[in-house]
Amino acid sequence: MAYFSRITGTGGYLPERVLSNAELETMVNTTDAWIRERTGISQRHIAADDEFTLDLAEAASRRAIEAAGVRTDDIDLIVVATTTADQVFPSTACLLQSRLGIHGCPAFDIQAVCTGFVYALSVADQFMRSGMASKVLVVGAETFSRIIDWTDRNTCVLFGDGAGAVILERDSEPGILSTHLHADGDYASLLQVPKGVSNQLSAVQQGSAFVEMAGSEVFRMAVKTLGRIADETLAANDMRKDQLDWLIPHQANHRIIAATAKKLSMPMEKVVQTVATHGNTSAASIPLALDVAVRDGRIKQGEHVLMEGFGGGFTWGSALIKW
Ligand code: COA
Numbered sequence: 478m479a480y481f482s483r484i485t486g487t488g489g490y491l492p493e494r495v496l497s498n499a500e501l502e503t504m505v506n507t508t509d510a511w512i513r514e515r516t517g518i519s520q521r522h523i524a525a526d527d528e529f530t531l532d533l534a535e536a537a538s539r540r541a542i543e544a545a546g547v548r549t550d551d552i553d554l555i556v557v558a559t560t561t562a563d564q565v566f567p568s569t570a571c572l573l574q575s576r577l578g579i580h581g582c583p584a585f586d587i588q589a590v591c592t593g594f595v596y597a598l599s600v601a602d603q604f605m606r607s608g609m610a611s612k613v614l615v616v617g618a619e620t621f622s623r624i625i626d627w628t629d630r631n632t633c634v635l636f637g638d639g640a641g642a643v644i645l646e647r648d649s650e651p652g653i654l655s656t657h658l659h660a661d662g663d664y665a666s667l668l669q670v671p672k673g674v675s676n677q678l679s680a681v682q683q684g685s686a687f688v689e690m691a692g693s694e695v696f697r698m699a700v701k702t703l704g705r706i707a708d709e710t711l712a713a714n715d716m717r718k719d720q721l722d723w724l725i726p727h728q729a730n731h732r733i734i735a736a737t738a739k740k741l742s743m744p745m746e747k748v749v750q751t752v753a754t755h756g757n758t759s760a761a762s763i764p765l766a767l768d769v770a771v772r773d774g775r776i777k778q779g780e781h782v783l784m785e786g787f788g789g790g791f792t793w794g795s796a797l798i799k800w
Pocket of ligand 1: 506507508511512515516591630631632634690691692693694695696699729730733757787788789
């Protein structure tokens, strides 16, 4: 008996507060026109002072659970992708488990920055394929606003807060056709938060507790790498580009998204884009975009959906799904 996983419910949550480009103009030396032209972003959502990654994760999870129509008691694995956990420990997944009133099932976090959701989905799929889980909650949740230097125009215009979640259920046919994960830590310095827990008092380790990014280098690598992983995914499934119905890329920059779509010869109508209104929500960006496209009815049963992500590490990965 082969076990596969299928996404049976999606959920998303964005904090109420919207930070517009116009407001950013009053904070750093930037313009609405520059941000729109270079990134495609016009606004992003920012968590309230008393709102944390766990709150965002809980709201998105409850919506996914409701959409799937599963009982929380039946969830037998929780995987949360986040770079911005509320606490050093317990993991966000354990805190979320308690909020949802679930007891006993394994729960853990995954840290792969903007590729986090794809990593989490892949790990969850392996649990399903091995028969170790049958109903999984997979979440991408971030409060990136907490690790942004709001005086640095190179980074502060790009990111936002949010959470997205899916429920995976066991099926006799895939759902998730394949996942592909990669990393290369040699590129760590191009996109990083240098200070963490162990090195926070170290004089040897220089750098801030905020996101530092070599924007144009990251841009070039992202375009090259996302093109490669799309080819790898199609080859693994013996599929052609024109058999893809939807591309759901990580939402970092509309120019990166457009370049990836061009390499796949996909018209932009087949690309789900939320970057304009969400900004880059890191691990939350793909499940948030998926939730939008599922709820507005764009994605139909039987269609092929390619998700792909790229982020700090560098990490990159993809998931091909038959909806
Ligand atoms: N407003 C106005 N000017 C800005 C600016 C802002 N918010 N941010 C940077 N600039 C300036 C730079 O200082 C630079 O000025 P200079 O030429 O006088 O030094 C100029 O704009 C061009 O900078 P550059 O980095 O070459 O621009 P770019 O076209 O590469 O766009 C990014 C910058 C950050 C939007 C782009 O590189 C990018 O999106 N990179 C990838 C980011 C990403 O995806 N990160 C996460 C991956 S998960």
